Amino acid sequence: MKICKQVSQIYDWLDSQIKSMNVECQTCGKCCNFDAFGHKLFITTPELLYFKKNIVISSEVPINRDGAEKSIQKNICPYLKDGKCAARNFRFAGCRIFFCKADSEKINKLSEQAIEKFKTLCDEYNFPYRYVNLATALNKFDLSF
Ligand code: SF4
Ligand code: SF4
Secondary structure (H helix, E strand, O other): OHHHHHHHHHHHHHHHHHHHHOOOOOOOOHHHEHHHHOOOOEEEHHHHHHHHHHHOOOOOOOOOOOOOOOOOEOOEOOOEEOOEEOOHHHOOHHHHHOOOOOOHHHHHHHHHHHHHHHHHHHHHHOOOOOEEEHHHHHHOOOOOO
16 A cells, blocks of 8 residues: 555654664653553554554554454553563654653654654545544544545
């Protein structure tokens, strides 16, 4: 699917931007426990599409065909396994951008740039754009666009 390929390209761009920021992460997974950490993760619809398309064919995470099994309980990301991200290759822009020790101004700017790219992608493919909390996306969002 072409739109998914472009989501992947946006992630590549994002990863290169982040690399140049030289920020440190201990991959402790604490920020994926949203309430305990006081963190919110918002994602865009093209990312959700990309995630669901890839996660069902991946052997990284046991999941049923439509991904519905992975609803959020207690506001902890269901892909957090033993303190690590079990969906690392397909994780969302917000997961890639957030660093607890980074300059929040730089993070916000990068986040805005990424969102703009996802919006443009939706315009290009006439795909519905939404920016929603991960819990809403996984628990309620109907992906059968
Ligand atoms: S997808 Fe991975 S990195 Fe993102 S919140 Fe879930 S466990 Fe954390
Ligand atoms: S950003 Fe901070 S809290 Fe999140 S995994 Fe990295 S070190 Fe842990």
